Amino acid sequence: MKPDRKNTIEGEIKSLLLINGASEVGFANIEKLYSRINLVENMSNDSTLEQFDIPHYRMGISIILAYPKDIIKGISSFPTIKYYDAYHKLNKKLDELAILCSDYIKSIGYNAYPQTISNTKEYGIYRTIMPHKTVATSAGLGWIGKSALFVTEKYGSAIRLTSVLTDIPLNYNKTNMASKCGDCMICVDACPGNAISGKNWEEGVDRDQIFNAISCRKKARELSAEYLEKQITLCGKCIEVCPYTRKYLSAI
DSSP: OOOOOOSSHHHHHHHHHHHTTOSEEEEEEOTTOOOOOOSSSOOOTTSOOSOOOOOOOSEEEEEEEEOOHHHHHTTSSSOOHHHHHHHHHHHHHHHHHHHHHHHHHHHTTOOEEEOOTTTOOOBTTTBOSSOHHHHHHHTTSOEEOTTSOEEBTTTBTOEEEEEEEEOSOOOOBOSOOOOOOTTOOHHHHHOTTOOBOOOOOOTTOOHHHHBOHHHHHHHHHHHIIIIIOSSSOOOOHHHHHOHHHHHHHHOO
């Protein structure tokens, strides 16, 4: 479906994505936020061993999809097949939205790079050059929770993310949202992998200071193997217990 015409290109892009199923859309200046790949430091077993790159465009478009409420309610004890199916369904839809957005931008004469699953590679310990969470945070759509998940006021952490990198001039968010986790330690106490330090995220804090990605991945894979009989990294406990997620789940 084509977007309704708006007065701004941001309005056109946002309308296009919302009409086609996105839950939220935001715009960010990411020019100075790209990571440099370091293939010498410690690496996970499934991270790339070869140098790679992506276009370093100035602007980023963040696209959010929210999980259906019943899917998240169902993982209160362990990851479920419905959660597994929804995870892949949302990822597929996000890829489609990123490509749709990218194609639209190219059709009006600019460059765009959709950060689809196939276009995104991990290096080091589960890192990417331009994380979806970095784009979303810079777009003012939410903050990084203590669990290292992206959290929004409306959906909590019951979301999936993607992003598009582009050189199209856009009006963008200019103030990052501060963490609203405060003294809450619910996800810290609930984490089956003891992967969450309890430290609040703030701009400039490295992920490893608040969250142990290796411990999380190891435990999530154990749970996926036990309850789903699949070689995948799915847990979801920190999503389900987050007070912001619970507020979303209880909303009428």
